[in-house]
Amino acid sequence: MTTVMLVDDSATMLMSLKSILTKAGYAVETAAHGKEALDKLGKGVKPNLIISDVNMPQMDGITFAREARKSPGMRFTPILMLTTESEQSKRAEAKSAGATGWLVKPVGPDQLLGVIKQVLPGA
Amino acid sequence: MPSLLRRLSLAPDQPEEQGVRGDVVAGALAPIPAYCEVIDGHVRDVIELTGEAAHAIIQQMVKVDSLAEVMTSDVSQLAGTLSRTEQELSQVSSSNDQLVGRLISYFLYRDHQIRALVDQMRELNQHVTQIEQVSRATNILALNAMIEAVRAGEAGEGFSVVADEVRKLAHRSSEAAQGIGSSIADLTAKLDAVLSDDTQFDRAQEFPANDEETAMTRRLGGIANAQREMSEMVSGILRDTIEAARQVQSSSDSLVTETSGAVGHVQFQDISRQMLEHVADAVADVRRQSESVAGYARGEVSAEEVQERAIDVDDLRAKHVMARQRFTHAAQTGEDAQGADEPLIELF
Numbered sequence: 001m002t003t004v005m006l007v008d009d010s011a012t013m014l015m016s017l018k019s020i021l022t023k024a025g026y027a028v029e030t031a032a033h034g035k036e037a038l039d040k041l042g043k044g045v046k047p048n049l050i051i052s053d054v055n056m057p058q059m060d061g062i063t064f065a066r067e068a069r070k071s072p073g074m075r076f077t078p079i080l081m082l083t084t085e086s087e088q089s090k091r092a093e094a095k096s097a098g099a100t101g102w103l104v105k106p107v108g109p110d111q112l113l114g115v116i117k118q119v120l121p122g123a
Numbered sequence: 124m125p126s127l128l129r130r131l132s133l134a135p136d137q138p139e140e141q142g143v144r145g146d147v148v149a150g151a152l153a154p155i156p157a158y159c160e161v162i163d164g165h166v167r168d169v170i171e172l173t174g175e176a177a178h179a180i181i182q183q184m185v186k187v188d189s190l191a192e193v194m195t196s197d198v199s200q201l202a203g204t205l206s207r208t209e210q211e212l213s214q215v216s217s218s219n220d221q222l223v224g225r226l227i228s229y230f231l232y233r234d235h236q237i238r239a240l241v242d243q244m245r246e247l248n249q250h251v252t253q254i255e256q257v258s259r260a261t262n263i264l265a266l267n268a269m270i271e272a273v274r275a276g277e278a279g280e281g282f283s284v285v286a287d288e289v290r291k292l293a294h295r296s297s298e299a300a301q302g303i304g305s306s307i308a309d310l311t312a313k314l315d316a317v318l319s320d321d322t323q324f325d326r327a328q329e330f331p332a333n334d335e336e337t338a339m340t341r342r343l344g345g346i347a348n349a350q351r352e353m354s355e356m357v358s359g360i361l362r363d364t365i366e367a368a369r370q371v372q373s374s375s376d377s378l379v380t381e382t383s384g385a386v387g388h389v390q391f392q393d394i395s396r397q398m399l400e401h402v403a404d405a406v407a408d409v410r411r412q413s414e415s416v417a418g419y420a421r422g423e424v425s426a427e428e429v430q431e432r433a434i435d436v437d438d439l440r441a442k443h444v445m446a447r448q449r450f451t452h453a454a455q456t457g458e459d460a461q462g463a464d465e466p467l468i469e470l471f
Binding site: 008010011012013015016019020023055084085086087088090091095099100101102103104105106107108109111112115118119 | 174446469
């Protein structure tokens with residue numbers, strides 16, 4: 001089963017996204033910030049896709065993306081940033097940190113699942 | 124204490140006696156920090172309340188969603204069961220029709236066999252008639268023999284003729300008796316067979332036409348029609364129920380889709396939370412500015428410090444990371460909105 005890791009400090013966002021993804025048949029792992037997500041990766045969680053917020057306590061999404069790329073087996077795992085921010089400078093920063101794409105909140109279920117199909121064609 | 128006007132040199136052309144008094148300005152600015160605190164408190168309340176509400180909404184949505192899914196699954200199962208029942212009923216009905224048809228054939232077949240036996244019984248009657256005729260003829264011959272006996276002695280040859288005729292009659296009687304015996308044996312065997320061996324019907328190659336009407340076939344036809352009508356009625360009820368189940372399933376599917384959409388819309392809370400946090404930050408900036416100016420009015424802060432700490436609407440714009448915030452900012456300041464063409468979804 002394809003596993004998606006959701007990283008967001010908003011419990012509401014996590015619950016909303018988890019509901020959409022589980023209904024679509026994905027297994028879901030959640031983390032409240034970049035550091036917790038990184039810890040999970042370190043403990044052997046191997047998601048097929050990561051969807052991360054940008055502004056979070058302890059470790060922001062862009063730093064997390066940069067650090068996650070260093071984790072074993074995570075070099076080519078798609079990392080999507082899902083954020084309220086839309087600035088180009090932040091996007092460029094995320095891109096250079098290793099992010100695969102940038103999604104501005106709010107994202108509808110169909111849009112989200114469409115993007116996932118694009119970055120995980122076989123899933 | 125020098126007046127604020129003089130110290131700030133903000134309006135050097137104004138007469139000194141009309142200048143602004145620093146203590147008044149400081150007094151007027153004094154409540155602003157507390158005011159800002161209250162606003163900040165209210166904003167945080169809104170964030171907390173909307174956060175709790177959104178969380179409760181999403182929890183209920185997820186519950187509704189899962190109930191709708193269970194309902195869809197249950198209704199789908201029910202529709203499947205009803206559909207299978209309808210098919211089975213149709214098969215049973217068709218099988219009953221065949222059974223009734225076969226029963227009618229069977230009864231007609233037996234009817235024909237019994238009629239054939241009755242015909243043979245009639246043949247027996249012919250033999251009986253024949254024996255009666257022979258008997259009558261024998262009587263006449265006997266009478267003739269008596270007459271000839273009277274004349275015996277004169278014409279003895281007459282007896283021999285009569286004896287010959289009597290012999291022939293006896294022969295015919297014998298044949299008739301054999302015919303009767305044979306017919307009775309045949310009839311007995313056939314009746315035995317008809318009564319004890321049903322497999323003749325199964326082995327038979329030809330059957331009477333089923334449209335032949337007898338009291339039995341009429342009754343069987345009535346039973347078959349009643350059974351067919353009942354079966355059609357039950358099938359109709361099943362079809363209506365299946366249709367209703369499909370409609371419920373369709374509504375349930377729509378409910379699942381709508382709920383999923385609603386679950387997605389709850390993201391508004393995360394967006395509004397961040398917007399409100401920016402408002403709270405801006406209120407804090409205003410508070411710091413008021414404290415700085417009040418400090419200056421009281422002579423505690425230098426003009427340079429005030430100018431260094433001064434808030435700037437351009438700084439506020441820089442903090443606006445959302446396109447919506449930038450549009451609102453531009454609308455209020457009369458500037459051109461930037462970032463209108465930034466895609467909402469971008470894959471690198």
